[in-house]
Amino acid sequence: MLDRHRLEVAVSNGAMGMLADDVVVALLHQLAEGHLEQRDRQVLERAREILAAVTQLDGREVATGSVLRTMAPLRALDEAFETVNSASHGEDFKGAITAYIETLNSILAGQVKETETTQLKELFERIAQLTFARSEDLARPSRDERHEWIKKALNL
Amino acid sequence: MDQESFELVSGLLHERLDRIEALLPFGAPRRGQRLIDLVKVVCDGLRGEHGRIATAFSGAATDERRVLGRKLTRLLQQSHILNMLKPYVDDVGRRDVPVGVWQMIDMLVESLLPGGADPVIHYDDQDMYSTADLVTAIQGTLSALGVTYGDPVHPIIFFLPGTDPSNALLMPILAHEVGHAAVEDSHLGSATLKNVTQIEQLNALLDECLKAAGDPSPGPWQFQFFQWVDELLCDALATVLTGPSLLFASATFLPAPDPGTLGTHPFPADRIRFTLEQLHRLGWTSILEGCAPKTKAWLERLTAPATGEPKERFLRGAIEIVKPALFDVAEHHATRVFKPDDFNLVSSELTRIIEAGVPPAQVNGHSVDPWSITLAGWLYQFRVRGDAPKTLAEAAADRDFNALVHKAIEMSRIVRLWEES
Numbered sequence: 009m010l011d012r013h014r015l016e017v018a019v020s021n022g023a024m025g026m027l028a029d030d031v032v033v034a035l036l037h038q039l040a041e042g043h044l045e046q047r048d049r050q051v052l053e054r055a056r057e058i059l060a061a062v063t064q065l066d067g068r069e070v071a072t073g074s075v076l077r078t079m080a081p082l083r084a085l086d087e088a089f090e091t092v093n094s095a096s097h098g099e100d101f102k103g104a105i106t107a108y109i110e111t112l113n114s115i116l117a118g119q120v121k122e123t124e125t126t127q128l129k130e131l132f133e134r135i136a137q138l139t140f141a142r143s144e145d146l147a148r149p150s151r152d153e154r155h156e157w158i159k160k161a162l163n164l
Numbered sequence: 165m166d167q168e169s170f171e172l173v174s175g176l177l178h179e180r181l182d183r184i185e186a187l188l189p190f191g192a193p194r195r196g197q198r199l200i201d202l203v204k205v206v207c208d209g210l211r212g213e214h215g216r217i218a219t220a221f222s223g224a225a226t227d228e229r230r231v232l233g234r235k236l237t238r239l240l241q242q243s244h245i246l247n248m249l250k251p252y253v254d255d256v257g258r259r260d261v262p263v264g265v266w267q268m269i270d271m272l273v274e275s276l277l278p279g280g281a282d283p284v285i286h287y288d289d290q291d292m293y294s295t296a297d298l299v300t301a302i303q304g305t306l307s308a309l310g311v312t313y314g315d316p317v318h319p320i321i322f323f324l325p326g327t328d329p330s331n332a333l334l335m336p337i338l339a340h341e342v343g344h345a346a347v348e349d350s351h352l353g354s355a356t357l358k359n360v361t362q363i364e365q366l367n368a369l370l371d372e373c374l375k376a377a378g379d380p381s382p383g384p385w386q387f388q389f390f391q392w393v394d395e396l397l398c399d400a401l402a403t404v405l406t407g408p409s410l411l412f413a414s415a416t417f418l419p420a421p422d423p424g425t426l427g428t429h430p431f432p433a434d435r436i437r438f439t440l441e442q443l444h445r446l447g448w449t450s451i452l453e454g455c456a457p458k459t460k461a462w463l464e465r466l467t468a469p470a471t472g473e474p475k476e477r478f479l480r481g482a483i484e485i486v487k488p489a490l491f492d493v494a495e496h497h498a499t500r501v502f503k504p505d506d507f508n509l510v511s512s513e514l515t516r517i518i519e520a521g522v523p524p525a526q527v528n529g530h531s532v533d534p535w536s537i538t539l540a541g542w543l544y545q546f547r548v549r550g551d552a553p554k555t556l557a558e559a560a561a562d563r564d565f566n567a568l569v570h571k572a573i574e575m576s577r578i579v580r581l582w583e584e585s
Contacts (some may be wrong), residue, residue: 011296012296015245015296015301015302017302017389018242018244018245019302019303019305020304020305022241022242022305022308023304023305023307023308024304025238026238026242026308026309027308029231029232029234029238030235032231033228033231033232034581035224036225037228037229040528065382065383066382066383068367068371068374068382069370070357070363070366070386070482071357071386072354072360072363086384086387093381093383099383116367117330120500122408136234140237140238143238143241143242144241146241146244
């Protein structure tokens with residue numbers, strides 16, 4: 009049977025990783041050139057949405073309107089939360105994420121503070137590295153899956 | 165990443181995508197074709213994203229090249245998702261599935277998935293029912309690649325137990341599984357939580373239980389609560405659609421006396437209790453008490469073990485609070501509701517024909533709802549084998565009887581299609 013759990017984790021992890029790479033690139037543009045391209049803005053807006061949803065999920069009220077809750081499948085929610093949580097290790101989680109959201113707001117409003125921007129870049133660099141390490145494991149095909157392709161190739 | 169390394173990984177990615185596409189079946193469109201279309205969309209998305217990365221890489225500074233190189237390697241990893249889908253690509257257009265199974269699945273899709281579905285049937289080597297809406301499952305990848313699967317009809321894999329794929333009496337379990345696709349597609353979990361009237365009580369319970377547990381991160385608790393809501397929604401959707409047959413099928417399949425664990429699903433006894441309560445709400449109690457009073461009483465007596473752990477207390481308390489909203493959402497979502505009055509109109513005649521060993525395709529000159537046939541089948545089994553829990557297992561295991569019920573559903577569907585044409 010399709011390992012749906014593994015598929016959803018692989019998808020969610022990959023999507024989060026690609027977003028993290030895009031955020032790091034956008035912040036490199038901001039730090040080096042002092043401005044954002046249109047695609048960079050979209051990426052930062054998406055990152056802000058996810059961080060906001062993660063803080064909602066971490067609250068003491070049941071998250072009835074979470075952005076991530078409507079991002080089916082449910083596994084995406086768990087994966088995003090765990091990844092951001094791991095990347096923020098050692099920090100006051102909710103306080104730290106709120107501060108990162110503030111930094112994103114400032115950058116998108118054109119008011120850049122270099123120290124905070126660098127810290128935000130470091131967070132997403134950690135997210136990128138965590139997701140990359142995880143995807144190395146997830147991407148390795150099982151023996152059965154490789155066998156399926158080999159069988160098909162030999163029958164051509 | 166340097167230029168040479170970038171070119172190497174790019175070459176590997178293209179070679180892998182070319183190889184996957186060359187192995188896809190071709191020819192006239194057939195059932196499940198949309199799975200092949202989806203694989204092609206992912207391949208196109210990976211190629212498109214590769215093109216964007218390559219353009220950015222050519223003019224990027226060293227630090228940015230490092231990140232772009234990592235992203236390129238991620239694309240190679242994401243292409244593995246296509247490997248995971250490979251066994252199901254082979255199921256596209258299969259011709260060895262009994263007509264009755266196709267018809268049952270079509271009816272479930274019509275009732276629970278207003279947007280339709282393109283089913284791919286996979287006989288599984290585990291004795292398990294399951295479904296997977298692949299567009300929803302890989303939505304994250306599609307979004308990250310900036311591509312959309314434009315067809316509103318999604319390919320959905322239907323996993324059926326390989327050793328007994330057409331067990332008619334257990335088919336309500338498949339209704340629960342189709343419910344998962346409905347819950348994801350229509351965001352029914354969110355709709356349920358938005359409709360909860362006692363939200364302050366829910367939040368107070370979360371806060372109190374978190375304190376009792378020493379203030380752990382609330383995230384995993386909320387996530388598990390969402391999982392439970394989704395599972396109960398699927399039970400509720402299947403109950404609306406199939407009536408007491410879901411109760412009997414669940415009691416057999418779970419099985420009901422399984423004490424369960426504090427995991428992704430609510431405890432079996434709690435699920436059974438929810439189904440009994442919903443059946444009462446839908447007006448089925450008198451039929452249950454008339455046909456299987458002892459089995460009903462046994463099911464009502466089952467209780468899940470309570471450890472008193474704060475997390476368990478929160479989850480079990482929370483589902484009680486959301487229950488009315490959950491039933492409302494399920495009852496509003498299903499396009500067909502199986503009602504006791506409709507069953508009463510046909511039940512005696514159905515039983516008479518079943519008793520004669522004939523698959524009942526028509527009653528009073530008209531086709532019959534498949535869930536009336538299924539329920540008549542369950543109730544007939546209680547009559548001949550006795551009103552006792554062991555009948556649940558014996559009925560589900562009776563291959564000949566299940567084949568008769570299955571044939572009745574198949575023939576009645578043909579009559580219905582004839583009536584509609």
